[in-house]
Amino acid sequence: MVNVTRLNMADQQKVKKYYIRGRTLSFEEDGAHEFKGHRNLCVEEIPYFSRGTDKVHSSRKAISRNLNAFLNSGKGGTVYLGVSDDGSVHGLKMSHFQKEHFLESLDDLMMRYEPTVAPHRYNVKFIPVIEQNTTEADILKLCTYDSSFAAASLERNRKHVLRNPCYCWCDKEAVAAYNCGLVTPDYVVEVVIQPWKRDDPRNVGLGLIINIHPLHKDEEGKIYFRRQASVVQYSLNSLVQITKQEVKELCEGEIARLKGEIALLKQRRRLLS
Numbered sequence: 001m002v003n004v005t006r007l008n009m010a011d012q013q014k015v016k017k018y019y020i021r022g023r024t025l026s027f028e029e030d031g032a033h034e035f036k037g038h039r040n041l042c043v044e045e046i047p048y049f050s051r052g053t054d055k056v057h058s059s060r061k062a063i064s065r066n067l068n069a070f071l072n073s074g075k076g077g078t079v080y081l082g083v084s085d086d087g088s089v090h091g092l093k094m095s096h097f098q099k100e101h102f103l104e105s106l107d108d109l110m111m112r113y114e115p116t117v118a119p120h121r122y123n124v125k126f127i128p129v130i131e132q133n134t135t136e137a138d139i140l141k142l143c144t145y146d147s148s149f150a151a152a153s154l155e156r157n158r159k160h161v162l163r164n165p166c167y168c169w170c171d172k173e174a175v176a177a178y179n180c181g182l183v184t185p186d187y188v189v190e191v192v193i194q195p196w197k198r199d200d201p202r203n204v205g206l207g208l209i210i211n212i213h214p215l216h217k218d219e220e221g222k223i224y225f226r227r228q229a230s231v232v233q234y235s236l237n238s239l240v241q242i243t244k245q246e247v248k249e250l251c252e253g254e255i256a257r258l259k260g261e262i263a264l265l266k267q268r269r270r271l272l273s
Contacts, residue, residue: 018128018143019188025080025087029229032075034066035083039092039189041105042112042219044163064109067193069224069231071117074213074246076195077226082129082188091129091186095177097170099126101160102189108162114217120202121194129186145185212246215239 029035040046043062050060063079070077082092094102103124110117128142161168167175174184196213197203205211215223223239224231234242 018130018139019082019089019091020132021089021091021129021186022132023089025083025089028087029085031073031226031228032070032077034070034077034079034229035085035087036063036066036079036081037084037090039063039081039094039102040165041102042109042163044219045105045165047165063191064218065222065224065231066226067109067122067191068113068216068218068222069226070193071113071121071216072213072223073226074196075226076193078193079191080188081191082186089129089188091188093174093178093184094126094187094189095170095174095184097160098174098184099187101162101168101170104160105162106191109219112219114221115214117216118202123192123194125190125192126187127190129188142185212243212250215243 025035027033038060040060041063043064046060046062063081066077066079070079083089106122106124107119110119110122128145130139130142134142158169160170178184196205198205198211203211203213205213217223222233224233225242226232
């Protein structure tokens with residue numbers, strides 16, 4: 001649950017928000033919200049033990065499916081990592097370099113989509129997770145903590161291992177630090193897909209007039225849509241019908257707008273004559 005009310009006004013300006021471990025979010029999974037307990041973005045990052053073809057062994061799905069569905073719906077949405085299916089917050093331990101790895105992985109994934117996804121269509125927020133009995137002083141410390149301060153400068157130019165289910169060097173480093181008594185902060189990672197805005201000059205979609213949002217294929221060449229709290233993969237015929245319906249609705253709206261402008265111009269002309 002996002003909360004800042006326990007702090008005084010001065011500290012509230014420094015702390016934007018945080019989550020409390022064990023609390024249940026005030027909203028459920030729906031057309032705009034998805035909860036995930038892991039951070040495996042692409043299909044290649046799924047652990048080998050979760051790659052079975054049956055429901056028993058295929059227990060984990062790549063986050064990419066949900067991001068793809070939010071993009072193709074045109075309405076956007078947010079995936080919350082570190083939150084269970086029932087909405088309870090537990091967080092994910094992430095060091096500075098693990099956060100860097102995640103951001104690189106996400107950029108890599110968006111470049112693999114067809115067509116590629118522009119950087120302004122998505123963003124990531126790392127929101128701290130605190131314990132229920134945390135003092136105000138500790139809340140302020142955790143929420144204003146700069147993880148780059150503790151990052152070794154020698155590791156900054158080291159390449160991360162992407163598209164792989166095995167531990168990257170940053171994961172091994174985080175485990176080693178934990179074994180030495182260095183506690184890594186917990187975060188809820190919010191991956192936000194922005195809704196498609198037809199009037200944004202950065203958005204180049206389909207059609208010169210209506211500028212409808214494009215349909216993106218994911219890293220496996222699949223196209224997903226968001227329907228309520230689920231992700232659905234449609235056939236080519238279904239995609240054609242969906243696109244036709246969306247184009248029809250947008251065109252009807254544009255025609256209605258133009259008719260309104262014409263009527264207004266006629267009214268002004270009569271007043272001037």
